[in-house]
Amino acid sequence: MRVLLTGGAGYIGSHTALVLLERGHEVVVLDDFSNSSREAVRRVEELTGKTIPVIEADLADREVATAALADVAFDSVVHFAGLKAVGESVAQPTRYYRVNIDSTLVLLDLMRERGVDKLVFSSSATVYGDPEYVPQDEAHPVGVGLTNPYGWSKFMNEQIIRDAQVAWPELGAVLLRYFNPVGAHPSGRIGEDPSGIPNNLMPFIAQVAVGKREHLSVFGDTYNTPDGTGVRDYIHVMDLAEGHVAALERIAAGVTTYNLGSGTGSSVLEVVRAFGEAAGREIPYVIAPARGGDVAETVANPTKANVELEWQTTRTLADACRDSWAWQSANPQGYTA
Numbered sequence: 001m002r003v004l005l006t007g008g009a010g011y012i013g014s015h016t017a018l019v020l021l022e023r024g025h026e027v028v029v030l031d032d033f034s035n036s037s038r039e040a041v042r043r044v045e046e047l048t049g050k051t052i053p054v055i056e057a058d059l060a061d062r063e064v065a066t067a068a069l070a071d072v073a074f075d076s077v078v079h080f081a082g083l084k085a086v087g088e089s090v091a092q093p094t095r096y097y098r099v100n101i102d103s104t105l106v107l108l109d110l111m112r113e114r115g116v117d118k119l120v121f122s123s124s125a126t127v128y129g130d131p132e133y134v135p136q137d138e139a140h141p142v143g144v145g146l147t148n149p150y151g152w153s154k155f156m157n158e159q160i161i162r163d164a165q166v167a168w169p170e171l172g173a174v175l176l177r178y179f180n181p182v183g184a185h186p187s188g189r190i191g192e193d194p195s196g197i198p199n200n201l202m203p204f205i206a207q208v209a210v211g212k213r214e215h216l217s218v219f220g221d222t223y224n225t226p227d228g229t230g231v232r233d234y235i236h237v238m239d240l241a242e243g244h245v246a247a248l249e250r251i252a253a254g255v256t257t258y259n260l261g262s263g264t265g266s267s268v269l270e271v272v273r274a275f276g277e278a279a280g281r282e283i284p285y286v287i288a289p290a291r292g293g294d295v296a297e298t299v300a301n302p303t304k305a306n307v308e309l310e311w312q313t314t315r316t317l318a319d320a321c322r323d324s325w326a327w328q329s330a331n332p333q334g335y336t337a
C-alpha cells in the first residue's frame with residue numbers, strides 16, 4: 001500500500017510511519033509542522049533506510065491541501081492531523097473546531113474525488129466521557145459528559161465519517177479509539193516532543209527525571225481507586241503503531257470502531273515508580289488538587305481488536321518507561337537540540 005499519513009510527522013504518526021515502512025508499505029507524510037519537526041521524519045528515514053516524501057500543507061485549508069496533493073499518489077490514508085491539547089481547546093474552541101473538523105471534511109472530499117476509499121482515523125477514548133463502567137468496550141455510550149472542545153471534536157469527527165460512509169458505501173473507515181499512548185521507539189531516536197509544559201503524565205515525568213522540571217504534581221489522591229490516584233490504560237506507542245497497520249491491512253467497506261489499549265490500568269503513583277526504576281532515579285512529586293475534567297479511571301476492553309485485527313499489545317509499562325527514558329535522556333531538548 002501507499003499510505004498518506006496526515007500529521008505523519010507527529011508523535012504517533014512518526015512511529016506508525018516507521019512500522020509501515022518496516023512492513024514493506026510506502027508512506028507519504030502531509031503535515032503543517034504546527035506541532036512537529038521535519039527532524040522526526042528524517043530520523044524515521046535514517047532508522048528504516050527508506051525515503052519519505054513530505055508535503056508541507058495545512059490540511060484544513062481546502063485550496064492549499066488540494067493543490068499540494070494534486071500530483072501525489074496514495075491508496076489509503078491514516079488521518080492523525082489535528083490539535084490535541086485539551087486545556088488549549090477550552091481556551092481556543094473555534095481554532096480547535098476549525099482545524100479538527102475542517103481537516104476531516106477536506107480529506108473526505110479529496111478522497112472521494114480521487115477514489116481513495118480506505119481511511120483510518122485517530123479517535124480517542126475521550127469520546128466515552130466519564131465511564132459508566134470499566135473496562136470500556138466499543139458499545140460503551142459515547143458523547144455523554146464530554147468536558148472540552150477537543151473531546152467533542154473527536155466525537156463529531158466519528159459522526160462525520162459515519163455520515164460520509166452512508167453517502168459513499170465503498171468507503172472503508174476504521175475509527176481507532178486510543179487510550180493513553182506512551183513510550184518511544186526503543187532506539188531512543190524518535191519519541192514524544194511536546195512544546196511548552198507537557199499536559200500529559202509520562203512526558204512530564206520524563207522531564208522531571210532529566211532535570212528540566214523540579215517535581216511532578218499528582219492531580220488528586222482521593223479518587224475511588226486502589227491508591228487514590230487516577231488510573232489509565234497506558235499503551236506503548238509501538239503497540240499502537242502496530243494496531244494501525246493491522247487495521248489498514250484488514251479494512252473493508254463500512255465503518256468499524258476499535259479500542260486500542262492494553263486492558264490493564266495503572267495509577268499515577270505506579271507510573272511514577274515504574275519510571276523511577278527505568279531511569280534509576282527518584283521522581284520527586286507533590287500531591288496537588290485534582291485537575292478539572294479528569295475522571296477516576298479509564299481502561300480499555302481491547303477484545304474486539306484482539307480478535308478481529310489479530311492484534312494485541314506485547315509491551316509493558318516498564319518497557320514504555322525504559323523507551324521513554326532512552327528518548328528523553330538522549331534528546332533532552334527534543335528534536336530541536
Ligand code: NAD
Binds near residue numbers: 059103
Ligand atoms: P501530534 O501533535 O504529535 O501529531 C499531530 C500532527 O498533526 C502534528 O505533526 C501536527 O503538526 C499536525 N497537524 C496539526 N494540524 C494540522 C493541519 N491543519 N494540517 C496538517 N497537519 C497538521 O499528536 P499525536 O499525539 O501524534 O496525535 C495524533 C492524533 O491522535 C491526533 O489526532 C490526536 O488527537 C490523536 N490522539 C492522540 C492521543 C495522545 O495522547 N497522543 C490520544 C488520543 C488521540
Ligand code: UD1
Binds near residue numbers: 151179180220230294
Ligand atoms: C488526557 C486528556 C484526554 C486525551 C488524553 C490523551 C484531559 C482532561 N484529558 O487524558 O482528553 O485523550 O490525555 O492525550 O486532559 N496527571 C498528573 N499530573 C500531571 C499530568 C497528569 O497527576 O502532571 C494524571 C492525570 O490526573 C491522570 C493521569 O495522570 O490521572 C494521566 O493524565 P494524562 O496523561 O494527561 O492523560 P488523561 O488525563 O487520561
